[in-house]
Amino acid sequence: MGNQIGIVGGGIGGLTAAIALRHLGREVTVYEKAPEFGRVGADINLTPNSVHALDELGVGAVIRESAARPTYRISRTWDTGEETSRLEMSDAAENRYGAPQLTIHRADLLSALEAALPATAVRLDHRLVGLRQRPGAGVQLRFANGADIEVDVAIGADGIHSGVRTALFGQEHPVFTGVVAYRAVVPTERVDVPNLEAFTKWWGPDPETQIVTFPLNRGRDTFIFATTPQDSWTEESWTTPGDVEELRAMYAHFHPEARALLDACDSVLKSALYVRDPLPHWSVGSATLLGDAAHPMMPFMAQGAAMSIEDAVVLARALAEHQDVTQALKAYEAARLPRASKVQLGSRDNTWLKTSADADWVYAYDAWATPLS
Numbered sequence: 267m268g269n270q271i272g273i274v275g276g277g278i279g280g281l282t283a284a285i286a287l288r289h290l291g292r293e294v295t296v297y298e299k300a301p302e303f304g305r306v307g308a309d310i311n312l313t314p315n316s317v318h319a320l321d322e323l324g325v326g327a328v329i330r331e332s333a334a335r336p337t338y339r340i341s342r343t344w345d346t347g348e349e350t351s352r353l354e355m356s357d358a359a360e361n362r363y364g365a366p367q368l369t370i371h372r373a374d375l376l377s378a379l380e381a382a383l384p385a386t387a388v389r390l391d392h393r394l395v396g397l398r399q400r401p402g403a404g405v406q407l408r409f410a411n412g413a414d415i416e417v418d419v420a421i422g423a424d425g426i427h428s429g430v431r432t433a434l435f436g437q438e439h440p441v442f443t444g445v446v447a448y449r450a451v452v453p454t455e456r457v458d459v460p461n462l463e464a465f466t467k468w469w470g471p472d473p474e475t476q477i478v479t480f481p482l483n484r485g486r487d488t489f490i491f492a493t494t495p496q497d498s499w500t501e502e503s504w505t506t507p508g509d510v511e512e513l514r515a516m517y518a519h520f521h522p523e524a525r526a527l528l529d530a531c532d533s534v535l536k537s538a539l540y541v542r543d544p545l546p547h548w549s550v551g552s553a554t555l556l557g558d559a560a561h562p563m564m565p566f567m568a569q570g571a572a573m574s575i576e577d578a579v580v581l582a583r584a585l586a587e588h589q590d591v592t593q594a595l596k597a598y599e600a601a602r603l604p605r606a607s608k609v610q611l612g613s614r615d616n617t618w619l620k621t622s623a624d625a626d627w628v629y630a631y632d633a634w635a636t637p638l639s
């Protein structure tokens with residue numbers, strides 16, 4: 267295998283893959299389209315499977331400094347407030363899975379990952395506009411700034427609108443699910459509601475309607491994520507402003523404790539949820555995909571970031587263990603595709619932990635130990 271590994275996309279998956287590859291002795295460069303890393307986005311939910319993966323990379327201690335550590339994962343019914351399941355998430359999860367659940371601002375997680383890499387490993391302002399590979403040769407990456415770079419292995423970690431995925435598998439047309447999501451952050455001291463130190467999901471009258479709340483910034487803030495059906499939508503984005511009055515009206519019939527949180531919101535972001543079917547393969551020649559580029563998923567299992575972190579570790583292990591790129595990418599896909607597809611489809615169903623408290627198949631996964639063929 268040649269030495270040049272190029273990762274397109276410096277998000278959570280791309281940066282984790284770069285750290286893991288360097289940890290295993292490989293040189294790698296990340297090409298990120300943004301001119302700088304800004305404070306974009308809000309919550310990221312890191313379940314024990316992903317915290318454990320990051321701990322091995324030495325990033326865990328840094329993220330614990332700003333993350334919150336939810337005490338429980340509680341399911342409640344939207345109108346009566348009845349509790350239908352409760353899973354211990356803090357010390358109990360740490361004992362059971364070797365790591366706790368953490369909830370963290372996306373920007374704080376990205377800063378921790380960025381700090382674990384030398385500045386020379388990340389090239390900002392590199393937006394991929396073309397990818398070409400010839401049999402037996404490397405992968406040619408073309409960027410909007412005019413740079414033309416050949417790598418031996420190309421990893422598409424460029425998110426839900428992945429240009430690498432389009433280059434490898436053709437243009438797709440994701441389907442609007444008929445569900446929109448609201449995201450808001452409120453200072454915790456402003457609301458007098460019990461259990462704000464827990465991750466709570468208020469299950470609505472239909473599978474599309476729910477309110478999820480959990481602590482952020484070590485509990486100083488509470489994050490709110492609410493979904494509801496809507497007939498049409500035109501843009502798939504994380505950053506479109508929404509209307510707080512509309513938000514409150516949508517959940518006017520919910521339990522007063524859920525409504526109290528919405529009453530405390532000053533602003534809200536609104537996004538549409540789109541769906542794509544699992545791909546049968548992620549790799550072509552010496553190029554592959556990870557994270558949202560490979561398996562964009564609905565947020566109902568809160569596994570988007572976790573799956574990209576797991577992918578990153580397993581891909582780095584496969585590339586470190588196999589000299590032959592094709593073999594490495596085959597081993598990576600065999601280890602990761604079935605699990606990620608199962609979570610992608612499970613996230614669509616939105617029944618995860620509604621009444622059951624058995625989370626082991628997701629949270630007990632060990633990306634450092636899962637067998638590689």
Ligand SMILES: Cc1cc2nc3c(=O)[nH]c(=O)nc-3n(C[C@H](O)[C@H](O)[C@H](O)COP(=O)(O)OP(=O)(O)OC[C@H]3O[C@@H](n4cnc5c(N)ncnc54)[C@H](O)[C@@H]3O)c2cc1C
Binds near residue numbers: 276277278
């Ligand atoms: C701006 C933004 C805000 C988000 N906010 C939230 C949030 O609040 N809550 C939440 O749960 N999830 C959020 N997400 C999604 C979440 O981070 C991902 O679902 C998850 O972490 C999977 O990570 P990923 O690395 O696969 O993709 P992402 O984290 O989406 O990373 C993809 C990276 O690729 C870069 N990129 C895209 N196209 C190109 C290109 N052509 N050339 C070079 N680089 C490119 C992007 O700028 C981005 O840095 C957000 C994602 C983005 C991009």
